[in-house]
Amino acid sequence: MSNGAGRVTIAGLADRLGLSKASVSYALNGLPGVSDETRERVLALAEQLGWHPSSSARALSRARSDTIGIVLRRDPGLLGAEPYYMSLLAGVESELSETGQSLLLRMVGADTGQEVAAYRRWSAEARVDGVMLFDLTFDDPRPALLDELGLAYVLHGNRETLAPGKVLLYDARSDAGLLVEHLASLGHRRALHIAGPAEFEHEQDRRDAVDAWGRENGMEFSFATSDYSMEAGERIAAELVRDDPSITAVLTSNDLLALGAQTALTHGGRDDVAIVGWDDSLLCRLGTRPITALDRYPEEQGRRSTRLLLDQLAGRTAFDRRARASRLVPRATSIPARSEARTASR
Structure with missing residues (x-):
């Protein structure tokens, strides 16, 4: 019933039940060739004895790696x-x-x-047996x-x-709409989108959608590419937003970029800039000014x-075959545009 180490084996089950090893294997692996009664006897004893197939045996019997x-x-x-x-x-x-x-x-x-x-x-x-692909180029x-x-x-x-x-x-257009319309409702008219690497198809889809929603809502977006890191968000915000009063909002392609942008703007005294991120996470919820973000239910x-x-x-x-629809979570960085900025953009 078992080997020297005490492990239950197919051979041991076969000996105990008076069956061939082939019949026991068929029963355990759900294959034809045995009666329902025999299958039930085999499965009942296997469960009673705590038998589990090894991954290698299971792979060989089903030509699968699981x-x-x-x-x-x-x-x-x-x-x-x-x-x-x-x-x-x-x-x-x-x-x-x-x-x-x-x-x-x-x-x-x-x-x-x-x-x-x-x-x-x-x-x-x-x-x-199969793989998952991300970040198509x-x-x-x-x-x-x-x-x-x-x-x-x-x-x-x-x-x-x-x-x-x-x-x-995913629905990149709907996601972009949630973010852009939120900024537009706060009175923002000029914003920066800090995107991920331009080689990724989904980043081009996002950029196109943000641009389209911006035009529909009377907003102008500038675009900058990044490597998704907090350091990149901080550097880009410092270079393009901190000293430009006409930019009153930043939209980022992930939470790390949003956190980096917030760091740069805080250091530069720009507490009037709204920040929204494409990905919500615990990082967006912490700190004295939690960041508005899109919960995409990863x-x-x-x-x-x-x-x-x-x-x-x-x-x-x-x-x-569709991802769950995203949800915008407004937080402290949903800052209304200054009245002078709204007037200047008209």
């Missing part, structure tokens, strides 16, 4: 400073824990070549590569055409994208 992979182009030392990804990964792990599957996470910095190499190695070694090589390798995948994006049936869809995004991938692997049709 693992999904994520490669993030982020500095490993900085991941803990990015609440969005920490929350998203928590959602992924939460969903996988319910199915008994695992997550294989790699961080490769900004090197696209290392990411591609990781997918090729995982495919060759059958390490993962223009002419991104990854979807075509994964199709070539035969690896299942889902990606986060704003357009279904990126990979039909495999996209967890943990729920992680759960939904994981379900989408698992449905794909199981051959099921996924009917819910």
